[in-house]
Amino acid sequence: xxxxxxxxxxxxxxxxxxxxxxxxEYGAAWRAAAAGDELNxxxxxxxxxxxxxxxxxxDGESAPAGExxxxxxxxxxxxxxxxxxxxxxxxxxxxxxxxxGIPTTAGSRILEGYRPPYTASAVRRLTAAGAHVLGxxxxxxFAMGSSNENSAYGPVxxxxxxxxxxxxxxxxxxxxxxGGLAPAAxxxxxxxxxxxxxxxxxxxxxxxxxxxxxxxxxIAFASSLDQCGPFxxxxxxxxxxxxxxxxxxxxxxxxxxxxxxxxxxxxxxxAGLRFGVPRELxxxxxxAGVRAVFEATVxxxxxxxxxxxxxxxxxxxHGISAYYVIAPAEASSNLARFDGVRYGLREAGDEDLxxxxxxxxxxxxxxxxxxxxxxxxxxxxxxxxxxxxGQAQKVRTRIAQDFDTAFAEVDFVITPTxxxxxxxxxxxxxxxxxxxLNDFFTVPMSLAGxxxxxxxxxxxxxxxxxxxAPQLPVGFQIAAPxxxxxxxxxxxxxxxxxxxxxxxxxxxxxxxxxxxx
Amino acid sequence: MAxxxxxxxxxxxxxxxxxxxxxxxxxxxxxRLDDDEVETMAGELSGILEHVDRIRGLDLEGVExxxxxxxxxxxxxxxxxxxxxxxAVALAAAPEPFDGAxxxxxxxxxxx
Numbered sequence: 001x002x003x004x005x006x007x008x009x010x011x012x013x014x015x016x017x018x019x020x021x022x023x024x025e026y027g028a029a030w031r032a033a034a035a036g037d038e039l040n041x042x043x044x045x046x047x048x049x050x051x052x053x054x055x056x057x058x059d060g061e062s063a064p065a066g067e068x069x070x071x072x073x074x075x076x077x078x079x080x081x082x083x084x085x086x087x088x089x090x091x092x093x094x095x096x097x098x099x100x101g102i103p104t105t106a107g108s109r110i111l112e113g114y115r116p117p118y119t120a121s122a123v124r125r126l127t128a129a130g131a132h133v134l135g136x137x138x139x140x141x142f143a144m145g146s147s148n149e150n151s152a153y154g155p156v157x158x159x160x161x162x163x164x165x166x167x168x169x170x171x172x173x174x175x176x177x178x179g180g181l182a183p184a185a186x187x188x189x190x191x192x193x194x195x196x197x198x199x200x201x202x203x204x205x206x207x208x209x210x211x212x213x214x215x216x217x218x219i220a221f222a223s224s225l226d227q228c229g230p231f232x233x234x235x236x237x238x239x240x241x242x243x244x245x246x247x248x249x250x251x252x253x254x255x256x257x258x259x260x261x262x263x264x265x266x267x268x269x270x271a272g273l274r275f276g277v278p279r280e281l282x283x284x285x286x287x288a289g290v291r292a293v294f295e296a297t298v299x300x301x302x303x304x305x306x307x308x309x310x311x312x313x314x315x316x317x318h319g320i321s322a323y324y325v326i327a328p329a330e331a332s333s334n335l336a337r338f339d340g341v342r343y344g345l346r347e348a349g350d351e352d353l354x355x356x357x358x359x360x361x362x363x364x365x366x367x368x369x370x371x372x373x374x375x376x377x378x379x380x381x382x383x384x385x386x387x388x389x390g391q392a393q394k395v396r397t398r399i400a401q402d403f404d405t406a407f408a409e410v411d412f413v414i415t416p417t418x419x420x421x422x423x424x425x426x427x428x429x430x431x432x433x434x435x436x437l438n439d440f441f442t443v444p445m446s447l448a449g450x451x452x453x454x455x456x457x458x459x460x461x462x463x464x465x466x467x468x469a470p471q472l473p474v475g476f477q478i479a480a481p482x483x484x485x486x487x488x489x490x491x492x493x494x495x496x497x498x499x500x501x502x503x504x505x506x507x508x509x510x511x512x513x514x515x516x517x
Numbered sequence: 518m519a520x521x522x523x524x525x526x527x528x529x530x531x532x533x534x535x536x537x538x539x540x541x542x543x544x545x546x547x548x549r550l551d552d553d554e555v556e557t558m559a560g561e562l563s564g565i566l567e568h569v570d571r572i573r574g575l576d577l578e579g580v581e582x583x584x585x586x587x588x589x590x591x592x593x594x595x596x597x598x599x600x601x602x603x604x605a606v607a608l609a610a611a612p613e614p615f616d617g618a619x620x621x622x623x624x625x626x627x628x629x
Contacts (some may be wrong), residue, residue: 117607210587253594254592315546318575342611347611362548370548370558374546395572395575397583433564433565448586508625
C-alpha cells in the first residue's frame with residue numbers, strides 16, 4: 001500500500017495505463033489516506049460519500065465527462081473519463097472550486113452546507129482527463145490569508161511540524177500533498193496562495209500566467225489576479241496537471257490557454273539561460289536560513305550552466321501596498337453576492353431587507369473577510385478612489401513594466417518564495433500587516449500576471465524555534481514571462497534534479513509516513 | 518517614528534480612519550459591526566492604510582492604470598443557443614425559495 005502512495009502522479013498514471021497497478025486499488029489507498037487526515041486539511045472527502053445525488057436533468061445518468069467547452073448547466077455531475085492522461089488519479093480540490101452536489105464552502109460560514117449546481121471548469125478538465133475528486137481542501141476564508149488560520153473550519157496544521165502553519169490561502173491543498181493525504185491538489189493563487197504554502201510545506205506549487213486556466217466556477221476573490229494551479233511533489237507532475245488544466249474556456253472570456261500546450265519536461269541543464277536576481281533583494285527582510293538556501297541554489301544554477309545577472313525591480317517594494325488596495329477593492333465587489341438571497345446562510349429577523357443583508361453578512365463572514373471588504377470599500381469610496389485605487393493600478397503598470405525590462409535581458413527572475421520558513425500557529429494573527437508582508441516576494445508576479453513556480457530548495461532552522469527545533473523546508477521562486485510556462489517548467493525540472501531535495505530529506509519527508517503513520 | 522536632523526517628524530499625517538468613517542464604510546459594505554469590532558477595525562485599517570499610503574506619494578503622473586493584464590478585445594462567443602441553468606436548479610440552494618422565485622423581507626419594514 002505504501003508503495004502505491006509513494007508513486008508520483010506521472011508514475012502512477014503510467015502504471016495504471018500499462019495495467020501494472022489497479023486504478024481501483026490505487027484510488028482506494030488514497031481515499032483511506034485522506035480519510036485518516038489529522039491535519040484538518042480536508043473539509044470533505046470522497047470516502048465520506050455524502051455527495052448529493054444531482055440528477056438535475058432526470059435521466060438517471062452522469063454527464064459525459066466534462067469537456068472544457070460544454071455548458072455545465074442542466075447536466076449532471078461529470079463522471080471521470082475511463083481513459084486519459086490522469087485516468088484513475090484522485091486529486092484534492094481546494095474548496096473554492098464549485099463541485100456539483102459536493103459541499104463547497106470557500107472556508108466560510110456563509111456557505112456552510114452549500115452544494116453548487118455546477119462544477120468548475122478546471123475540475124471538469126481534470127475529470128475529463130480521467131481524474132477523480134478525492135476531497136475538498138480547507139483554506140483561508142475566500143482565499144484571504146497567508147496561514148490558513150482564517151478558515152471558519154479551523155486551521156490546517158503543517159505536516160512537518162504540527163505546531164506551525166502550512167501557509168495560505170491554499171493551506172489544505174499544500175498540507176494534503178506534503179502530508180501524504182493526496183498525490184496532487186488544485187489550489188488558487190491571488191497574491192501567493194499557491195507558492196507560499198507550497199514553500200512552507202516543501203512541495204512544488206505553480207501559479208500559471210493569468211488566463212492560462214479558466215476561472216469559471218472558482219469563487220471569485222480578486223478577479224484580475226485569481227489564477228488556479230497545481231500542487232505536486234515534483235515538477236513533472238506540475239507539468240502533467242498544467243497540460244490538462246490549461247486552455248481557453250467559452251465560460252471564462254478572460255481565459256486564453258497556452259499555445260502549443262505543455263509537454264513533460266526533460267531538460268537537465270541550464271546552459272544558455274539567464275537568471276535575474278533583483279538587486280533589491282539585498283535589502284529585503286529575510287531569515288538568514290532562507291537567504292543561505294537561496295544563495296546555495298543560485299550557486300547550483302551556475303553549476304548547471306545558467307548565468308546569474310543582476311536586475312532591478314524598482315517598484316516591486318510597492319507591490320504589497322498596491323496589492324492590498326486592488327485585491328480588497330475587487331473582493332468588496334465580488335463578495336457583494338453573498339447576501340442571503342440565492343444561496344448559503346440567511347440570518348433573518350422581522351426587519352427589512354437591508355437588515356437581513358447586514359445580519360447575514362456580519363454572521364457569515366469572518367474577521368479577515370470583513371477587514372478586506374471594509375478596506376476595499378474605503379479605497380473605492382468617493383474622495384479616495386483616485387488616491388488609492390487609481391494610484392495602485394498605476395503602480396501595477398510600473399511593476400509589470402519592471403518585469404518587461406528585466407525579461408529583455410534575462411529568461412527568468414529568481415527570488416525566495418517566502419521571507420521565512422513556516423511560522424507558529426497564532427504567531428501573526430494579531431497583526432494583519434505582518435501577515436500581509438509574507439506575500440512580499442509573490443505579489444509582484446501576481447500583479448504582473450506572469451507565471452511563477454515555487455520549488456523546495458533546502459531546509460533551514462526556524463528563527464522562532466529555539467535550539468534543537470526541526471529544520472523546515474525553504475522555497476525557491478522562479479518567474480518567467482507571460483505564457484512561458486514550458487520554458488519555466490523545463491528549467492525548474494533541471495534545477496530540481498540538481499537540488500535533489502526529496503532524496504536529501506529522504507525518510508524525513510512527511511509524505512513518506514510522517515503524517516500517514 | 519524617527520525625527521530627522523532638521524527636527525521634523527514623519528513627513529505627513531497618515532489618514533487614520535476614525536470611528537465615524539468605520540461606521541460609514543460598514544454601512545456601504547452592508548456589514549453591522551459591534552462596538553468592539555468598530556474599535557479594532559479602526560486601529561487595524563489605520564495600520565494597513567499607513568503602509569499603503571507609501572504609494573500615494575509616488576509620482577505616477579501620466580502612467581496608464583492597469584485593470585487587466587491580458588490584452589483582450591471584444592471576446593464574443595458563437596451565436597448558438599445553449600442550455601441555461603433550469604429554474605429549479607437555480608432555486609435549489611436558496612434559503613427561501615417561493616413559487617419559482619427568491620423570497621426576501623420587504624425592502625421597507627413598515628410598508629405593510
